[in-house]
Amino acid sequence: MNFSQLHERLRLEIWRRIDRGMLTSGLLARQTGLRASHISNFLHKKRRLSLDALDRVLSAQLLATEDLLVNPRMRMHSRNPDFSSQELVPLVSAATAMSAPAISGNSILELIPLPAGFFDHLRVKRAASRRHWQRLIAVRLSTAQAQPMDPVLKPGAIAVLDRHYNSLTPYRPPDLNVYALRLGNGLVFRYVTFEANRLILRPHSLDHPIEAIEIGPHEAPHDPIIGRVCGCITEL
Helix, strand or coil, X not given: CCHHHHHHHHXXXXXXXXXXXXXXXXXXXXXXXXXXXXXXXXXXXCCCCCHHHHHHHHHHCCCCHHHHCCCHHHHHHCXXXXXXXXXXXXXXXXXXXXXXXXXXXXXXXXXXXXXCCCCCCCCCECCHHHCCCCCEEEEECCHHHHHHHCXXXXXXXXXXXXXXXXXXXXXXXXXXXXXXXXXXXXXXXXXXXEECXXXXXXXXXXXXXXXXXXXXXXXXXXXXXXXXXXXXXXXX
C-alpha cells in the first residue's frame, strides 16, 4: 500500500467514526493540535496530510498502519471474519472520565476491545456542551463505586460510558438508565431522577442511602452526569 492509499483509507476511517458519532472534526483537531480548517480540508479531499500530521491522526485515534490495510468500507459490510475489526475503547481513570473532553495517549491505562459493531445501535441524547467530547470511554469500578449498584455492577468490572448520553430520558423504558455522575470530587454510579430542583441518586442495593445533588440557578440537571453506562465487562 502506497502513501496515497494509506491517506485515503485513513480519511474513510475518520469519516466512518464521524458518521457513527464516535468523533467530530473539532475533537480531532484538538486531539492532534492541527487547525480545524486543516482537518476539514483533509476530510473533503482538498488537501493531503503531511507525514507528521498523518502520524498525529493515527496516534490520536489509536490506529496503526496495519489497521488500514483493509478498506474501512469493506470492513463495514463484509461478513468474512477476516475483515471484521474490534472496537477499541480507552480505559481511563475516574478523574479523566469526568474532566477530559479529549482523551490523550498518556491518559489511557489500557485499550478495551469490544465486538465490531458495538457502537452502531447506540443513540445519542446529549447536551450541546458535550458535542466535542470524545464519546465512549471505559472505567474500572472500585468496590466503593460498585457496591451501591450490586448486583447490576460488580467490583472490578469495566463500565463503558457513553458521554454523549447525559439526558435523563430513559434509554429503553421502562428500564432505568444507570449513570456515571460527579458527586463532590468522586465518580459514582446510580439510577437518577430529577425532583424539586435536585438530582435524586438511587442505589440498586437497599443497604445504601439515597443521595441528592442540588442544582444551582446557573446549572442544568445534566451537568453532573458524565454519561450512561452502555456496557459492562465483568469477570466470572
